[in-house]
Amino acid sequence: MGHSAAVWDCRAVVExxxxxxxxxxxxxxxPLGASARVSMHGGQVTSWRNEQGEELLFTSSIFKPPKAVRGGIPICFPQFGNCGVLEQHGFARNKMWAVDINPPPLPSFDPIGKSFIDLVLKPSDDDLKAWPHSFELxxxxxxxxxxxxxxxxxxxxxxxxxFSFSFAYLTYLSVSDISEVRIEGLETLDFLDNLCQRERFTEQGMLSLLRLSTPNVTAVLDHxxxxxxxxKKQGLPDTVVWNPWEKKAKAMADFGDEEYKQMLCVNxxxxEKAITLKPGEEWTGRLELSVVPSSFCSEHLDLQKGVGT
Structure with a gap:
């Protein structure tokens, strides 16, 4: 199964x-007890637990195969939303990925003290019929x-x-109560409330918002x-904040009526601006998630800096 694709130190474990x-x-x-689970279906992170075993990502209790489970961190590629000809959020999240046995080296990445896995997705014949571009993800x-x-x-x-594409990490965070959550780092920024019509205006709120040209660091406080x-993000200029709330939650087949209270997507x-790659070019997007005590606030953040700072 390609265990050589994963590297770990003497105490970190990959199973x-x-x-x-x-x-x-x-x-x-x-080594201290935290864990993460990654499914080959969609390359989707479905669980992330802290050292105490507490689940940090939301996943719905309702699962409707063959669709991917709603929750965790699905990958949206080559489109976000349902504005194009492809299925909503693209096909990557509904495909079977493979372990990448010999991945190209990542610049400025230090694996010491980290357990990790490399996955790869290449287009099938059906993918090429729907989106005729040869890629490696x-x-x-x-x-x-x-x-x-x-x-x-x-x-x-x-x-x-x-070819051009859009991309997003749909990051479903587990929260105690959506009414008790505060987001710092995205205040009074431009956002679009309709991805297809591209209407832009400025307002505060967090129901279903695409915020444009956002800082590289965002904090979500669960009181x-x-x-x-x-x-923390790099190569990802925008941020999507989403919660279905009561009415839409009841209309979703793969989502419990009350589950909207325990989740928040900050993606x-x-x-806004499609990524265009010429033949042989490569794009990199990076997202780093950490958890700190609730006293942490944006006063301690350099909102223009991303990962590795």
Whole structure:
């Protein structure tokens, strides 16, 4: 199963097994007890737990195969939303990925003290009929010794002509109560409330918003659980904030009527301006998630800096 694709130190652990559907998944474990689970279906992170075993990502209790489970961190590629001819949020999240045995090296990446797995997605014949561009989409998911979770995606154009795409990490955070959550780092920024009509205006709120040209660091404060999620991004200029709320939650087949109260999506994305790659070019997008005590606030953040700072 390509265990050589994963690298770990003497205490970090990488396990590859199968779920009840027979789909391979990878579990990363840190020396202090944190863990993350990655499914080969969609290359989707479906679980991220801290050292105390508490789940940090939301996943719905309702699962409707063959669709991907709603929650965790699905990958949206080559489109976000349902504005194009492809299925909503693109096809990458509904495809079977493979372990990348010999991935190209990542610049400025230090695996010491981290367990990680490399996955790859290449287009099938059906994909090429729907979206006629040859690509390689690589994903590295790593868990640091202190429990921080990092996702690094790389899209390479192996086509004979340029192509354009959008991308997003749909990051479903688990929260105690949506009414008790505060977001710092996105105040009074431009956002679009309709991705297809591209109407732009400025207002505060957080129901279903695409915020444009956002800072590289965002904090989500959960007062009841006394913890703060810190999201750092690179190569992802936009941020999507989403919660279905009561009316839409009841209309969703793969979502419990009351589950909207326990989740919030804060997604690193490249949406407003499509990414265009010439033949042989590669794009990289990176998202790092960590959890700190709830006293943490944006006064301690350099909002223009991203990961690795």
């Amino acid at each position: 590859i097994t199968r779920d009840w559907n027979g789909i391979d998944y990878v579990t990363l474990r840190s 690589r994903l590295r998911v790593s868990l640091s010794s202190n429990g921080d979770l990092t996702l690094i995606s790389r899209v390479r154009n192996v086509n004979g002509k340029p 009841e659980k006394k913890r703060t999620y810190v999201l 690193g994305a490249a949406i």
